[in-house]
């Protein structure tokens with residue numbers, strides 16, 4: 148059983164896992180961080196996106212031991228639990244960007260990643276193209 | 287998913303000896319094909335040899351007229367590399383069209399080439415630029431590397447370490463992506479390096495990536511989209527599925543090849 152040590156939302160966590168344990172399972176089942184959802188489980192939809200060392204990654208497509216030592220941010224870690232929502236969460240709420248809400252955590256983590264990567268280059272056309280993509284945000 | 291034991295070697299030599307020694311061992315690079323395949327129990331390796339701790343497998347370097355990319359270099363690294371953008375911009379563009387950002391953060395060039403998915407983008411770039419695939423054992427020209435659906439010239443204990451791309455005068459890649467997966471329904475890569483012209487198709491062939499010699503001959507006379515007017519590829523030998531018939535794919539090859547030549551300028 149591989150031993151893993153990660154930092155999740157700023158807190159150190161450890162575990163002994165079956166090698167088959169995916170990051171999303173570790174988050175949901177071991178750490179009880181159930182904000183990250185599994186949608187397709189085939190690496191397409193992006194519902195399970197979290198940040199691994201600051202980059203958007205599909206948590207359903209990584210074994211937790213592959214990223215031993217990494218720094219993870221999930222939807223639960225985006226805003227201070229007692230403070231206001233993260234601006235991206237607030238923007239989704241404001242603009243009803245939820246639909247059924249199931250994939251929203253992944254979409255928010257993906258959108259934050261897009262802002263992190265593109266910064267001021269993130270213009271309206273890029274956002275429009277991403278919104279037009281049916282399942283996955285592509286830019 | 288079937289149970290397996292994971293290994294994290296530190297050198298290519300250790301990885302190769304694990305592959306040779308352990309029964310039913312498979313290499314794990316970015317995992318974006320292998321892990322989904324394992325979930326479906328279409329693959330059930332008993333041992334996974336993870337390459338992420340192996341030193342010296344990633345990085346991008348331009349030396350003389352050839353661009354070398356380490357096998358574990360991710361798609362996003364190729365997409366955003368100033369060196370790639372300056373020397374072979376079509377390659378950076380192609381990398382930026384693979385999947386979505388989360389896939390590009392994990393997926394690797396070596397993994398994509400070794401897997402040789404008939405709808406993948408990188409095989410088109412490797413064959414379309416006349417690349418050389420470098421392994422722990424030898425150098426394999428792209429023309430001899432791709433052997434059909436998910437088949438390559440790689441031996442069971444052979445590991446792709448680098449890919450070397452020659453600088454070309456002109457190149458472009460145009461693809462018609464599947465709207466959900468972003469895999470190429472059809473993708474066409476064209477390049478011109480002095481007198482050598484390559485027109486390579488991914489996504490369409492029932493047997494994986496291939497060159498269209500009739501188009502290449504026509505472009506030798508004059509490298510322009512007009513030279514391809516009226517030329518078609520027969521539907522025979524094209525893949526056919528719910529996303530597109532063989533005829534449709536054959537038609538797209540002509541359209542996308544003309545667009546790619548126009549884009550290459």
Ligand code: FES
Pocket residue numbers: 184185186187188189190191192193194195196205206207208
């Ligand atoms: S659950 Fe759909 S991509 Fe991970």
